[in-house]
Amino acid sequence: MTVLRVILGDQLSTRLEIVRTADRAKDVILMAEVGDEATYVKHHVKKIAFVFAAMRHYAQALTQAGYTVRYVKLDDPDNSHSLTGEIERAVRHLGVSEVQVTEAGEWRLKEAFEDLQTRLNIPLTILPDTRFLCSHDEFAAWAYGKKELRMEFFYRHMRARYNLLMDAHGKPCGGQWNFDKDNRQPPVKGLTAPKRLSFKKDAITREVLDLVRARFPDNIGRLEPFHFAVTRTQALKELDHFITHCLPSFGTYQDAMVTDEPYLYHSLLAAYINVGFVYPLEVCQKAEAAYRAGAAPLSAVEGFIRQILGWREYVRGIYWRHMPDYADMNVLEAHEGLPWFYWDADTKMHCVKQAVTHTLDHAYSHHIQRLMITGNFALLAGIEPRQVHEWYLAVYADAYEWVELPNTLGMALHADGGIMASKPYAAGGNYISKMSNFCQSCHYDVKDATGERACPFNSLYWDFMNRHRDRFKGHHRLNYAYATWDRMGEAKQAAYRARADAVRHLMRQGEL
Ligand code: FAD
Ligand code: DLZ
Ligand code: SF4
Incomplete structure (x- = not known):
């Protein structure tokens, strides 16, 4: 048979x-x-x-x-x-x-x-797909009876379940679950990234490149240079390279962004984990081994393991728990069209140009560029979630709906009303200026919010917060923002709103 x-x-x-x-x-x-x-x-x-x-x-x-x-x-x-x-x-x-x-x-x-x-x-x-560390039933059992699901608690549950970064007494290594306060530093001046591996193309890969060139002439992106790993053996080399050269600084520069540095200290492993070449558990265990051997600090290793054991499994749980309705959610009623610069990087906003250029060149941009540049812009400008979702699903080599949709619709756009994250990841130019060197090379002025050269993120941020005040006003981490808005006075508030309108107009005209 x-x-x-x-x-x-x-x-x-x-x-x-x-x-x-x-x-x-x-x-x-x-x-x-x-x-x-x-x-x-x-x-x-x-x-x-x-x-x-x-x-x-x-x-x-x-x-x-x-x-x-x-x-x-x-x-x-x-x-x-x-x-x-x-x-x-x-x-x-x-x-x-x-x-x-x-x-x-x-x-x-x-x-x-x-x-x-x-x-x-x-x-x-x-x-069942047994590559995942949390089955559908396990996720349902963990979620059962909880009024609200939060990744941090799921992650702690998974740390204990897989005995990762746990001490002999069943407590988290270092006495705490999360070392974020030591991570996520701005880039130091002149920060450059370790050299990355580039895999040679064999006859099979060259044939595929010819096929794709011939069959998909109108699709976006640069096909070559093409240096992805295409076998498990090669992907494991990428993993080892990351553990040795990047993991020790992963936490510190996890949220940093630098002009013309698409990868910094990120692992580049998502595409390989998602196709099945490397396993999430072996990645976490190798990272833990580096910590135990004294080759990487706990803060970096904890931050890294949290992404895979925590976020990756959590978003999968959210996807299957809430589909198919999840894909249609749009609680912030965002209806703007996706600006064309998402496809050709033709914008004067240097941060967006960088994120989209990295995307077009490499089918990759790192998490903070996805979340706080292209995602944040779409959130603030009120772009329709489905269009944003289809863009993210198309442009990244690691994109499959189970992982892309909750990240886009939930984490970046808050279109799910808080299923993924309790508050929106909305930020003005200040955040981008602090975490990158982008603003130094930009046409716009990050310190200005209302003038002709004012950074678009600034007015869009305040306009967004103001438009959604009823929804967000009770959130304790947003009280400060609303208090600041209220102190501005009517004239300044009107100027912010007018600039936000002008920014949206420029966006629709393709002149932003
Ligand atoms: P690293 O920064 O080195 O992180 C290590 C690993 O942790 C990643 O390889 C990945 O497996 C996992 N990871 C980290 N963050 C997340 C997360 N939020 N959700 C799930 N796994 C995570 N990831 C995808 O794999 N596919 C997608 O289609 C995808 N779309 C995204 C869309 C948006 C709007 C956002 C904000 C995030 C998205 N992510 C997606 C999550 C994350 O940005 C990528 O996993 C990461 O940038 C891939 O690069 P890396 O392998 O160098 O990751
Ligand atoms: C992404 C992708 C592409 C481009 N092409 C194929 C294909 O031709 N055959 C195939 O089996 N899978 C392909 N995939 C991956 C699938 O789209 C993926 O399995 C589903 O999206 C489920 O995650
Ligand atoms: Fe981006 Fe504004 Fe900075 Fe320009 S000034 S890079 S638009 S945050």
Whole structure:
């Protein structure tokens, strides 16, 4: 009895049951490059190339290990261009007795596979994705009975559960759970980042780059230089490089932003963890080992582990708990169109230009650029969440809806009314000026809020706070902002509002 075992482009992991339990003599593994996945948003060309190159290398490794792999390339003339279509085609051709898939990372595919279950006349089994450290049931059990979910408490629960950074008495190492006060420093003058690895392109990757160049001429982004890791072995090199050269300063510069430094001390691992090349637990354990060996300070290691063990698992929990309605939430009633400069970086705002340029060049920008530059601008300017969501899902090599949507709609845009975070991450130019050297090279003046060259973030910030006062006024961490606004007096408040209107007008005209 042959089982057809389906592996999606972000499931490239031999530890998944779908591979572990395969009978190499009889079963067939199906992998397919399909138009539907490549076009459901207009992905960055580097993202498509990374996923296809990773898939092809993974398929090659499986074949070399003795598995039978049915690999459908994008330009296969019989390609039906949907994952379910390819499953049905394989079932017809191979005469299999059962189909197995690992649960997908996006709601639309969950629905598609459940629908296929009702149409196929053989069983289709959907297996859990065991790469995650918190299963759906565990998350539900943790959330049960809580009026409000907060990441910090989930993270503590996970630290204890996985015995990460815990001392012999079951207490957090260093006597506290969170070392944020030692982290998140502004960049020192002249801060540069460690050199990063660049992986050589082999014949498989070069073929993929030619395919993507030919098939996606209108998609955004620079395809080359292309130096992503495309195998687990290469991704592990990236992990080791990060642990040795970047982790010790990760915490300190976690929130720093520097002109022409897209990576600073960040790990670049999200794309590799998300496709399955490296496992979240092994990443956390390696980081912990560096701390225990005295190679990295506790504050850096704790800050790093919190991102993976805490935030990454937490956002997945939120996604599956609140979908499908989550994707349509827009509690702040934001209806502006996404400005064109998100696609071409053509703006005089140096901070936004930097974040978008890094994105177009590398299919990457680091967390604070995503949250406090492009995300913050969209929040303050009132851009419609769905358009912002589709942009984030398209442009980053690590973007899959389960992780991108709660980060965008919840964390950055507060469109979920506080499910993800109790208060919006809204900030004016002051924050950007403190945490970066961007303002020094900007057309706009960060110290001005109302003049013709005034930093757009300043007036937009106050206008945003004022527009949503009813919603946010009770929040203790925002009281100070409202007290400041009230002290300004009517004339100044009117000038701020007028400048915010002018900024929105310039934005709509494509002149910001
Ligand atoms: P590092 O800064 O080195 O962090 C280490 C790891 O922690 C990351 O590799 C990632 O696995 C994890 N991590 C850190 N922060 C988060 C977070 N908030 N949520 C989930 N995991 C986290 N991450 C994605 O993986 N895919 C996305 O599509 C994505 N979209 C985002 C959209 C917005 C608006 C924001 C604000 C954040 C988004 N993030 C997303 C989270 C985070 O920005 C990226 O994981 C990170 O920038 C990837 O770079 P890195 O691997 O160098 O991360
Ligand atoms: C992102 C992506 C792309 C561009 N192409 C494919 C593909 O052709 N075949 C495939 O199996 N997966 C692809 N992926 C990843 C899927 O979109 C991903 O599995 C789902 O979004 C679920 O997370
Ligand atoms: Fe960004 Fe304003 Fe600074 Fe310019 S002045 S870089 S727009 S924060």
